[in-house]
């Protein structure tokens with residue numbers, strides 16, 4: 001954007017709303033498509049099962065203002081920064097000019113672009129496990145049934161299930177999913193890696209899928225967007241809708257992603273155990289490693305929530321272990337002055353200290369070195385060399401946290417996201433994902449949310465709050 005152009009602000013707002021954040025719709029490809037009245041209405045006194053007479057849509061004497069207008073919008077950024085030097089400032093233009101950024105509001109539309117009788121819906125869960133996957137699957141199935149959809153299947157073990165033999169699809173209904181949110185994991189199974197996009201779309205074509213709900217993180221969404229593009233190329237009338245699943249909370253533009261709150265809450269148990277061990281020993285050191293491959297949100301929030309952490313280390317904030325400003329020197333100070341210390345480290349932190357390998361996992365993610373084990377060893381070595389007696393206890397609760405059921409706040413988030421994913425598909429949108437922005441639910445074009453992983457901003461108020469709480473110095 002050329003800020004010397006006198007109309008740059010208007011142009012920027014228009015570009016944002018009409019271009020970047022415009023969400024793809026089936027009618028862009030199928031120009032003659034017409035909508036039909038929605039079959040989704042909660043004020044109907046009829047059975048939720050679609051009947052011939054209901055095809056005309058909701059019939060009631062009462063007015064129901066339960067639908068979302070296609071032009072309803074939600075403001076993406078709500079702080080008006082007066083200076084680029086304000087903490088956490090995200091400015092467009094040199095003077096931090098107020099630029100309105102509107103995105104589409106999620107929810108049921110009065111008119112829909114799929115006849116529920118003809119819908120063949122599929123759900124797939126990819127990437128690592130995350131609390132709440134079953135909650136989202138459950139809500140998608142229940143909401144599809146309320147619209148009147150009868151054919152709903154789950155694709156087993158992520159994108160792999162589209163391809164591999166011996167993994168039959170799972171037939172889904174309200175009866176099947178009724179209680180699945182009471183267990184952690186994914187009813188459908190998950191995986192990384194898998195077939196190419198064109199193989200996936202071949203398989204969708206063969207199965208006659210018309211709605212695909214894809215639950216996963218950055219990688220999965222990149223895949224979902226490619227599937228959407230490939231379907232368009234082949235002129236397949238399919239709605240591909242993502243539901244962002246990342247326990248690390250590393251997807252752009254959203255207040256949070258499901259599973260994150262649960263992870264922070266569950267991490268408290270590990271931190272508290274580390275704290276008790278540390279405080280019950282002479283010169284006790286508790287060390288907890290938490291998830292966060294590229295982003296330290298879980299470590300930062302868990303540290304802040306617990307109030308028991310003395311040192312929080314995240315990938316976004318480089319640190320030294322040795323030297324006068326290093327972590328180990330500060331740890332020694334804590335042991336000598338406070339008697340014990342608790343450290344929380346995100347898995348992706350300090351990778352420069354352990355000689356990163358170039359090894360890649362099935363998904364293409366680089367394999368991380370174990371920073372938790374490394375720090376534990378270095379602490380023991382350093383304290384021994386400096387003749388400081390200490391008891392070091394290391395806890396890695398990663399997979400215990402991931403396998404948990406969603407807590408209440410995530411349960412609600414999952415419910416709303418799952419329902420909105422179905423509303424988005426029926427509204428005719430494809431290549432979108434659902435999210436919560438400033439407490440409101442929105443549809444976003446997939447490329448905008450996966451442009452890069454969301455990181456903790458070391459200049460943000462939240463990171464500063466964490467530092468205020470731990471009292472740790474700068475380790476650089």
Ligand SMILES: Nc1ncnc2c1ncn2[C@@H]1O[C@H](COP(=O)(O)OP(=O)(O)OP(=O)(O)O)[C@@H](O)[C@H]1O
Pocket residue numbers: 126127128129158159160191192193194216217218219220221222223224226245246247363364365
């Ligand atoms: N750039 C990409 N384009 C197409 N498909 C991708 C891409 N990156 C990953 N995928 C596919 O998406 C699936 C999941 O990817 P990945 O393992 O990175 O998990 P994720 O969705 O990022 O979730 P998590 O937060 O658990 O890492 C894999 O099956 C992988 O093949």
Ligand SMILES: O=P(O)(O)OC[C@H]1O[C@](O)(CO)[C@@H](O)[C@@H]1O
Pocket residue numbers: 127128129217246247248291292293347361
């Ligand atoms: O062991 P897996 O299944 O590859 O998952 C580990 C990764 O998954 C995540 O928990 C994200 O889902 C990351 O924090 C971590 O790097």
Ligand SMILES: [Mg+2]
Pocket residue numbers: 127217218219363365
């Ligand atoms: Mg990933």
